[in-house]
Amino acid sequence: MAKKRKTYSREFKVETVKLITEQSESVSQVALDMGIHENTLYKWIRELSAKPEAAFPGKGHMISEAEELRQLKKENERLKMERDILKKAMAIFSQDQK
Template sequence: MERKQYSREFKVEAVRLIEERGVSVAQAARDLGVHVTLLRKWARSLGKEGKDAFPGHGRRTPEQEEIDRLRREVARLKAERDILKKAAAYFAKDSL
């Protein structure tokens, strides 16, 4: 069974239906054919992240991009450290 995906516009309009028109979450969920929990999650996400909510498939938030960049840098620095440790051990062995 394939997971259903909704566009960013659909999610924003669904949340707008609740907030601006005063439709209850349960009623909006029934009308849209979406589970109530999912609709509440969208509303929370839009309220918390604003325009950065629902980045879409393959697009990440600026915070996630920074985390990924820092993870790559940590991996590179660990590799450099390991190379330097091996070089130090090699040269220490030769001096004995």
């Protein structure tokens, strides 16, 4: 049976990173106390230091640039499909007229 992945709230992640950065706790000690892998804590520290406001957007909440890119890719696929349908329709109608 598959293990269910633990999820943590944004507030929990921010407070955990503050323990390490502001209160000078060691990463290994915090990881042991919280039951979180050290690499996960290092990742949280990198995310929070790179983009404090956009860090930990949550499940299904992408940052605005990523969301816009996703929407544009989706629209591009739809337009390509419509173009291909029109090309096929033109080919069919042009054969009938000959």
